[in-house]
Amino acid sequence: MAINLYIVRHGETYFNFLHRFQGWSDAPLTPKGIQHGIDAGERLNNIHFDGAYSSDLTRAIHTARYILQHNTTQSPKEPTQLFDFREQFFGSFEGINGETVTTTLQAYKTENFGTYANLVAKYGMADAMDTVALADPYHFAENDQKWWHRVSHGFADIQSRHSDGDNVLIVSHGTTIRGIAEKLGRxxxxxxxxxxxxxxxxxxxxxxxxxxxxxxDSTVF
Known part of the structure; x- marks a missing residue:
């Protein structure tokens, strides 16, 4: 038996639309982002969630609320906010255009990767996080070790709150979700x-x- 986690990426924000690194910065959901939350809620509306959580950043909280508003079972009405499931902190790159950040990161690699997505595909999520931390001139950004220490603590917290067979909703962030996939060997x-x-x-x-x-983003559960 196991705890069934449904980890959802928040809806589109204005920083997403503008292709800016977001991290711990808060940007509101766009109208399309609100619809992402509604759509996710409709796909998940038949699942009874024994617990509902989100990172404590506004975009995740609001997305979780839209999901729970459309739930047809006796699930929680409000997500519990957990700092542990925040996005990676990008330090001084927060709010900066993605192409500008990628150009800066390129100076720390010998092979050209062109885009941040290609950096992750070529070197892996952990290396990408470490490169962001290394390139941050103010040394604010989280590296892979700091990020995973936080997120793994979040998983331990979820396990302490729930039992085998429970269904748990977590609304989190793109880099965090990709990082979790890599830590699980994928x-x-x-x-x-x-x-x-x-x-x-x-x-x-x-x-x-x-x-x-x-x-x-298509399965109706």
Whole structure:
């Protein structure tokens, strides 16, 4: 038996639309982003969630609320906010155009990668996080170790709150979802940008975690 996690990426924000690194910065959902939350809620509306959580950033909280508003079972009405499931902190790159950040990161690699997505695909999510931290002139950005220490603590917290068979909703962020996939041995999935409102389903047991679905924005559960 395992805890069934449904980890959803928040809806589109204005920073997403403008192709800016977002991290811990807060930008509101666009109208399309609100619809992402509604659509995710309609796909998940028949699942009874024994617990509902979001990162404590506004875009995740609001997306979780839209999902729960459309739930037809006796699920929680409000997500519990967990700092542990925030996005990676990008430090001084927060709010900066993605092409500008990628150009800066390129100086720390010998091979050309062109885009941030290609950096992840070529070197892996952990290396990409470490490169962001290394390139941050103010040394604010999280590296892979700091990020995973936080997120793994979040998983331990979820396990302490729930029992085998429970269904748990978590609304989180694109880089965090890709990083989790890589930590679970799925570099092939980590190299795939996560769609707003898409679901990663994980079966989480005491000593193992299996990814059942990834980047799924079409299944009606």
């Amino acid at each position: 570099h092939d999935l980590a190299g795939e940008p996560v769609k707003n409102g898409a679901v990663m389903q994980i079966a989480l047991s005491v000593d193992h975690a299996d990814i059942i679905r990834f980047n799924d």
